[in-house]
Amino acid sequence: MSIPTNKTTTSAGTVNSAGGGILADIIKVDGVDPSDVEGNLTPPESTGGTIARVPRWKDYSADPKRPDRLQVFFEQLGIITTIHDKPYVPVSITEIQIPLTALLLSKSGVAWLYYLVTDADGNDDPAPRRKLTIDHTQIPVQPLPEVKFPHATLWGYWNCIILPALSGGGWIEVLPQVIGSPKDFYILEWRGCKSLNGVGEVSETFGTFERELSAEDNSKGFRMLIPYQRFIKPLTPGVVIQSALVVGKIYSGGKLVAQSESALVKIDTTIPG
Missing domain, CATH: 2.60.40.3880 (Immunoglobulin-like)
Structure with a gap:
């Protein structure tokens, strides 16, 4: 079929039609x-x-x-x-x-x-x-262990009764690995979602967290904190973050060399009672 050409398009975000109507969100x-x-x-x-x-x-x-x-x-x-x-x-x-x-x-x-x-x-x-x-000329990317959520409940939840309190942020545990070298960079990608199963990404909660690796980081692992106000409690009224997908990546010399599968944590910020 032919694609309409009388519309104004862009590479990101939401755009307006020539008649002023709101077009669909970007994929x-x-x-x-x-x-x-x-x-x-x-x-x-x-x-x-x-x-x-x-x-x-x-x-x-x-x-x-x-x-x-x-x-x-x-x-x-x-x-x-x-x-x-x-x-x-x-x-x-x-x-x-x-x-x-x-x-x-x-x-x-x-x-x-x-x-x-x-x-x-x-x-x-x-x-x-x-x-x-x-780009298929890049070097093969090696698998990393999935990150862990050390303070989640047995059912995989961050909620209002876990300790340390979720209001202070959520802790992610990065496991030891043998791929990274000192001075490489570990990048943690966080995506908040509207559902319990990681579906319905809330774009405003997307975040990346960076750490320069040391020899001890590689051999013992480390933890990274996801701030509550910006990434777990959404900025848009009425939107509730019910889960998040977290991916770990290692970059060496600016090139991606290792990446984990997505790890899921469920989130319940409802106060009991």
Whole structure:
């Protein structure tokens, strides 16, 4: 199909149509820093595939007889491929996950990812284009142990009864590893989510935390603190963070050399009683 060209698009954020209407939010991609306008994909995702996440659009249909249509497009070297085309009545879901296969991401270079929502009356709501930079010349990235949450409950929760108190921040434990060297940098990525299972990322809570590694850090591990006010208690009224996904990465000489799988912690800030 043809993509509307009379709309103003950008590489990040929400944009306005020529008529002043609000367009859909930009698509999110696991393995891409939301603040990176170049959309650099880390090697684990570019070689093994990843997940794109379409947030539920604002004026979604609640009528099963009049569903919205979601189309997702991948563009590279001037070729546009429709990778998803389905009807939705997204009353009970906050985002739709779109697999980006290793085959789709097999060519190095720049690609563009975007989507279009069309309602039952044929009105289009196009999203901004997400730039993706794919580089298969990077060195293989080695696996790191998942981070741990030492003060979580047996059921994997940070809540109001754990000690130290969550209001002082949440502690992440980085396990010992043999990949990093002194003077390498460990980067912790934090993504707060609206659901208990790590779905529905709240972009304003995304954060990266950096530490220059020492020999002792590598051999014994260490802990990092996630501030409560900025990353666990969201800035937007009415939004509740119910879980978070945490990924650890090691950079050596500016290049990513190791990365962990996402670790999930559930969050309950409700005061009992």
